[in-house]
């Protein structure tokens with residue numbers, strides 16, 4: 574398929590109007606309920622109904638050990654329900670919704686583009702410049718709203734860079750990437766954007782097959798396993814999955830991290846003074862406010878879990894947020910504490926579908942927050958707007974702060 578000329582398009586660059594891009598998701602969160610703190614309810618669930626048969630027929634799993642068991646046992650708990658939901662926007666091969674052995678083959682191929690060597694190159698060459706460019710827009714001002722001006726926007730831009738999309742295509746790519754990410758809030762827009770992105774990627778993939786470069790799409794066209802390569806539709810599905818999987822989660826996680834720091838000034842000061850704390854601070858932020866609170870599985874057979882009988886075909890909901898606040902594993906689990914000893918958590922899942930982009934996500938968060946601390950000295954909540962806006966982390970399925978109004982010493 575011929576590539577459409579992106580220069581002929583008239584879409585506004587969302588960078589010019591960050592609110593336009595942010596609003597649909599924000600409204601969707603409003604519809605889904607402004608749930609501030611789901612964690613107290615999880616204490617009771619873990620104790621009384623560790624596997625809860627809900628009124629809508631699903632089985633929600635709360636304790637760490639059981640959630641981990643469900644995620645690892647992919648033969649008993651398959652990903653059919655995710656596949657059904659995602660195929661509409663992701664096409665026929667949504668990695669996260671596939672089961673073995675097809676999943677393993679596809680994952681082995683796409684994972685080749687996420688090597689450690691590539692990550693180091695992405696950090697210095699792609700993530701840092703994107704982050705700096707965003708900070709350039711407000712560093713002189715001495716104040717900013719970090720959700721709308723920073724956290725919501727930089728991960729999509731990073732993905733565009735990683736894919737090696739020409740700068741001139743960004744005005745086409747950005748609104749559609751955001752529409753795919755916002756598909757739950759606005760299905761028609763999301764589905765239309767997904768179709769347009771598929772056609773757009775078709776042109777790019779054909780070009781990279783002819784003239785491979787150093788970008789992720791070229792890596793995907795070159796990856797081989799036992800002499801086999803990825804088909805075009807497999808690549809298109811994977812590229813569209815990267816938007817919600819890679820951009821939305823990282824936007825949420827970075828916002829939650831900043832919220833934790835801004836509301837705990839002693840920890841913010843400690844991190845500012847000692848950057849070697851960064852890796853454990855990132856890990857604690859992702860554990861404390863898990864961006865994706867729940868995921869989904871389907872029982873492939875009748876199974877008994879913690880004494881509860883689950884029939885074949887039933888929806889099973891591993892609650893990652895509850896697992897990450899299990900007091901049998903963490904002391905004072907509901908507190909944000911960057912000084913705690915890091916322990917493996919389940920924010921990135923576990924088992925065969927464990928997040929493919931987790932190292933990239935950690936690196937993006939560390940670079941984004943590290944550069945903010947470097948370039949916005951004395952970064953702190955804006956006292957006037959903090960009181961008026963009442964920023965807080967909210968969401969029943971996905972968690973992110975409503976806003977992050979800050980002040981700092983201008984550059």
Ligand code: HEM
Nearest residue numbers: 668669818819822823826868920921922926928929930934
């Ligand atoms: C803090 C940010 C992130 C969080 C919390 C997160 C969380 C998760 C979780 C929980 C899963 C497993 C879902 C399941 O088993 O049902 C997953 C899978 C996945 N994630 Fe992430 N993710 C993040 C960032 C990223 C990034 C930056 C990328 C890539 C650019 C990415 C790509 C993927 C992919 C491709 C999968 C599917 C893997 C498979 O099915 O084999 N994620 N992620």
